[in-house]
Amino acid sequence: MSTRLVSSRLLCAALLVALAPFAAAQQSPVAAGQERDAAQGKEYREYEVKAAYLLQFLRYVTWPKRADDDKAPLVIGVVGKSPFGKVFDSVDGKEVEGTGRKLKVKKFDVAPKDAELRACHIVFVCKSEQPHLEELLAAVADHPVLTVTEGDRMIERGVAFGFVLEERKVRIEYNSEATQRAKLKVSAQLQRVVVRRL
Amino acid sequence: MQLAAAISVATGVATAQGGDVFSLSLEDLAEVKVSVASVRDRPVREQPAVVTVITAEQIARMGAIDLLDILKTVPGFWVAADVVGGVLTPTFRGLAGGEGKILLIVDGVEQNDDLYGAPVIGQRYAAATIRRVEILRGPGSARYGGNAMLAVVKVFTKGAEVDGVEASLQSTSSARHQTNELWSFAGGAEIDDWTLSVSGHVDRGVKSTGAYTSPAGSTFALEDSSDLDSASLRLGAACRGFAARLQYDDIAWDDVLFAGGGDTQVNRREFEQFRGELSYELQVDEGWTITPRLTCSRGNPWGYTRLGETQQFLTARYQAQVESQLQTDGMGDLLVGVSFYRVQAELESGITSLGFDPATYYGDEQVHHNDVAVYTQYDFDTDWATFSVGARYEDHSTVGDKVVPRLAVTRTWDRWHGKLVYNRAFRVPQIETINTAERAGSSIRPETLDALEFELGYTGEGTTATGSVFWLENQDSIFFDTSLGTNGGNRNGGDIENWGGEFEVRHTRACWSAFGSYSFYQSRRNEVAPTVATGHGTANLGVPEHKGVLGLSWIPSDVTSVQATAIVLGRRWAYGYDGAGSSVQQVDPEVDLSLFLQHRIDRVTLGIGASNLLGTDIYYAQPYDGGLAPVPGQGRCLVLSMAARF
Numbered sequence: 001m002s003t004r005l006v007s008s009r010l011l012c013a014a015l016l017v018a019l020a021p022f023a024a025a026q027q028s029p030v031a032a033g034q035e036r037d038a039a040q041g042k043e044y045r046e047y048e049v050k051a052a053y054l055l056q057f058l059r060y061v062t063w064p065k066r067a068d069d070d071k072a073p074l075v076i077g078v079v080g081k082s083p084f085g086k087v088f089d090s091v092d093g094k095e096v097e098g099t100g101r102k103l104k105v106k107k108f109d110v111a112p113k114d115a116e117l118r119a120c121h122i123v124f125v126c127k128s129e130q131p132h133l134e135e136l137l138a139a140v141a142d143h144p145v146l147t148v149t150e151g152d153r154m155i156e157r158g159v160a161f162g163f164v165l166e167e168r169k170v171r172i173e174y175n176s177e178a179t180q181r182a183k184l185k186v187s188a189q190l191q192r193v194v195v196r197r198l
Numbered sequence: 199m200q201l202a203a204a205i206s207v208a209t210g211v212a213t214a215q216g217g218d219v220f221s222l223s224l225e226d227l228a229e230v231k232v233s234v235a236s237v238r239d240r241p242v243r244e245q246p247a248v249v250t251v252i253t254a255e256q257i258a259r260m261g262a263i264d265l266l267d268i269l270k271t272v273p274g275f276w277v278a279a280d281v282v283g284g285v286l287t288p289t290f291r292g293l294a295g296g297e298g299k300i301l302l303i304v305d306g307v308e309q310n311d312d313l314y315g316a317p318v319i320g321q322r323y324a325a326a327t328i329r330r331v332e333i334l335r336g337p338g339s340a341r342y343g344g345n346a347m348l349a350v351v352k353v354f355t356k357g358a359e360v361d362g363v364e365a366s367l368q369s370t371s372s373a374r375h376q377t378n379e380l381w382s383f384a385g386g387a388e389i390d391d392w393t394l395s396v397s398g399h400v401d402r403g404v405k406s407t408g409a410y411t412s413p414a415g416s417t418f419a420l421e422d423s424s425d426l427d428s429a430s431l432r433l434g435a436a437c438r439g440f441a442a443r444l445q446y447d448d449i450a451w452d453d454v455l456f457a458g459g460g461d462t463q464v465n466r467r468e469f470e471q472f473r474g475e476l477s478y479e480l481q482v483d484e485g486w487t488i489t490p491r492l493t494c495s496r497g498n499p500w501g502y503t504r505l506g507e508t509q510q511f512l513t514a515r516y517q518a519q520v521e522s523q524l525q526t527d528g529m530g531d532l533l534v535g536v537s538f539y540r541v542q543a544e545l546e547s548g549i550t551s552l553g554f555d556p557a558t559y560y561g562d563e564q565v566h567h568n569d570v571a572v573y574t575q576y577d578f579d580t581d582w583a584t585f586s587v588g589a590r591y592e593d594h595s596t597v598g599d600k601v602v603p604r605l606a607v608t609r610t611w612d613r614w615h616g617k618l619v620y621n622r623a624f625r626v627p628q629i630e631t632i633n634t635a636e637r638a639g640s641s642i643r644p645e646t647l648d649a650l651e652f653e654l655g656y657t658g659e660g661t662t663a664t665g666s667v668f669w670l671e672n673q674d675s676i677f678f679d680t681s682l683g684t685n686g687g688n689r690n691g692g693d694i695e696n697w698g699g700e701f702e703v704r705h706t707r708a709c710w711s712a713f714g715s716y717s718f719y720q721s722r723r724n725e726v727a728p729t730v731a732t733g734h735g736t737a738n739l740g741v742p743e744h745k746g747v748l749g750l751s752w753i754p755s756d757v758t759s760v761q762a763t764a765i766v767l768g769r770r771w772a773y774g775y776d777g778a779g780s781s782v783q784q785v786d787p788e789v790d791l792s793l794f795l796q797h798r799i800d801r802v803t804l805g806i807g808a809s810n811l812l813g814t815d816i817y818y819a820q821p822y823d824g825g826l827a828p829v830p831g832q833g834r835c836l837v838l839s840m841a842a843r844f
Contacts, residue, residue: 044219044230048219049219049227049230051219051220052219052220052222052227053224053227055220056224056227060224090220091220109388110361110387110388111361130253131253131254131255131329131330131356132360134255134756134757137756138756138757141756152242152243152657152662153660153662153706156660156706156707156708156711158708158756165244166610166612166613168579169228169229169230170227170228170230171228172228177708189224190224192224193224193225193227193228195228196658198660198708
């Protein structure tokens with residue numbers, strides 16, 4: 001009899017302990033901010049937002065001058081099984097304002113030759129290629145290529161920018177050493193939206 | 199300055215709300231909410247369950263040889279041995295998972311055998327072929343059925359992402375004996391619309407180099423009497439939603455344990471299994487897929503050759519399954535599935551002294567059972583939290599039906615997350631479990647489990663930390679009662695109630711990383727007498743109450759890493775020889791320290807290290823009173839590895 005009774009008490013205690021942080025969080029300013037977002041009613045697909053970030057990177061990151069700068073398109077290379085679907089279709093091949101240059105999105109199902117990677121301005125490494133992230137980074141090491149991927153703690157593995165999801169929002173983590181090695185300049189405005197920096 | 203016009207081409211990218219995501223400023227992008235594609239794609243901390251993910255990189259750095267090495271580092275898991283040749287199966291949260299309680303899935307295909315539902319691991323799943331392991335640390339019956347009562351281990355092997363072939367050799371040696379030589383390969387390619395993958399291994403070694411003392415007191419060395427051979431081949435092909443998989447694996451080893459060293463020759467155990475699966479993902483509409491799946495499994499599990507007699511089962515399992523997954527914007531994700539399987543077995547040849555005579559065992563007839571299940575899971579996000587509600591109804595032709603619900607609430611705020619998960623789960627007894635019960639004159643029904651888990655976690659600045667507490671109650675627990683009938687048999691016993699906690703911290707910097715975990719359980723009530731460590735407090739037989747794992751990696755460059763991993767086990771209790779006979783004995787605490795260095799030169803990766811560096815006596819204990827004393831594991835070994843990518 002007593003064992004069953006204690007079990008019920010244990011269950012109730014665990015429930016109370018479990019609910020406490022939820023209740024505390026509900027009263028936090030962050031939670032209040034979420035309510036405002038909800039009131040705005042704007043919600044996008046995850047990879048639409050990530051694609052938009054990649055295009056913003058083209059504007060807020062400065063690459064060293066290349067001989068072909070005036071004519072060559074700005075190239076985003078997507079390496080691996082692309083989760084973007086047709087998100088880029090409406091902007092691919094069209095001009096990026098303020099640069100006078102067109103956007104070119106290249107999809108590589110598997111890691112291409114090093115020269116093709118180095119020809120990209122941004123390389124986005126999809127989840128399917130993350131097991132080989134170090135090899136991809138080695139291929140573009142010391143070249144002016146902005147490396148981006150997604151998932152927790154990816155900047156520790158050497159990429160310049162990592163997308164993470166927090167509270168259903170796409171956040172950016174930033175590895176400044178990686179951009180310094182690649183001789184890329186990241187604007188202060190972009191650095192301000194970074195949630196974690198290495 | 200707002201960046202609404204930053205990209206002049208930003209027109210016409212339709213969103214669900216008709217807005218233009220490319221017109222958003224950086225600040226807006228940082229605040230906009232996204233609809234996450236599916237439950238499967240959620241980050242670990244947002245998944246509606248307590249989950250551990252281990253990547254290929256982590257596996258390589260620790261110098262793991264097989265899946266057993268990986269699972270040992272996961273909070274809550276340990277390994278138990280059973281009397282049938284010292285077969286190794288996982289334990290979890292204080293309970294044995296050997297018979298149908300922990301589901302092992304490799305590339306989407308269930309691996310548990312069809313006689314007992316056992317996830318037989320240990321020198322069977324080569325670590326070098328594994329791309330990722332996802333461990334659902336908690337019941338998964340509502341989604342995965344009657345073999346997932348305690349936990350689910352999902353293994354994903356390497357494939358097309360290799361774009362070529364990786365081949366590796368791992369060799370381990372003790373001072374006097376080569377203990378293991380494992381050749382493995384994995385690779386794949388994408389050709390037009392086809393994605394192809396292949397992996398496999400060949401392994402020769404010994405199960406142990408230690409000495410075994412039977413419950414009756416006889417001692418003998420296993421170094422020359424536990425030879426083990428295993429091999430596997432896994433093929434996969436996918437094209438435009440169509441996917442096909444073929445898997446073959448075979449493992450056999452010398453067994454002197456079952457007979458307590460009393461036989462005049464070394465006996466042999468063998469598992470051989472073939473599995474095939476066809477599936478097609480039909481894209482009905484954007485965000486809505488229907489996936490029919492056909493699976494066929496045929497095998498010869500639990501084969502045994504003893505003193506010239508051979509025992510061989512032939513099993514087959516045919517499963518048809520259809521899953522519908524609907525992902526909506528703002529309305530949540532809905533999964534609905536229906537499954538039917540038929541499982542059958544016959545005894546082709548048997549060892550009469552063990553009661554396995556084909557003429558009387560199944561009466562020369564094939565035994566079969568049918569099982570039908572309907573299940574659903576609905577995940578939806580609110581501004582406050584993510585909710586997951588699911589349930590499963592399953593009806594088995596012999597042991598009856600069950601309904602099990604699950605409920606999970608996941609909340610993230612700042613860098614924190616909290617999860618509260620309730621599951622009711624069940625175990626469907628498989629063919630041989632039912633058969634031994636009926637043979638001994640007892641009826642058997644599914645056992646059930648109620649589990650409540652709470653996890654609190656933190657992610658940030660290179661650090662992740664999680665802590666979870668659990669309470670579980672296993673009702674009508676099925677166990678093997680050696681006193682039942684002539685040769686013993688399975689029956690439902692009483693209840694087992696455990697509680698405990700699991701804590702994990704991982705910190706990663708550019709050139710080093712460290713991780714540590716501690717897990718414990720206590721048995722509050724155990725009515726299943728053969729699993730009770732009588733007179734020894736809150737422990738269940740064979741399973742350590744305390745386990746800690748510490749790891750430290752130094753990564754001086756992209757091509758070099760050194761990792762030290764220590765697994766510290768508290769004492770356990772198990773039946774063993776006490777000088778006069780068999781009684782509950784203490785199995786001493788253990789420290790298993792390994793060290794592994796790897797260095798990559800172009801496409802070749804070399805590794806060298808040591809496992810069980812301290813030479814600790816490692817034992818795997820039987821988690822019930824079943825006639826097996828603790829089985830020794832490997833002693834100190836030198837580990838050499840070489841992998842090349844072509």
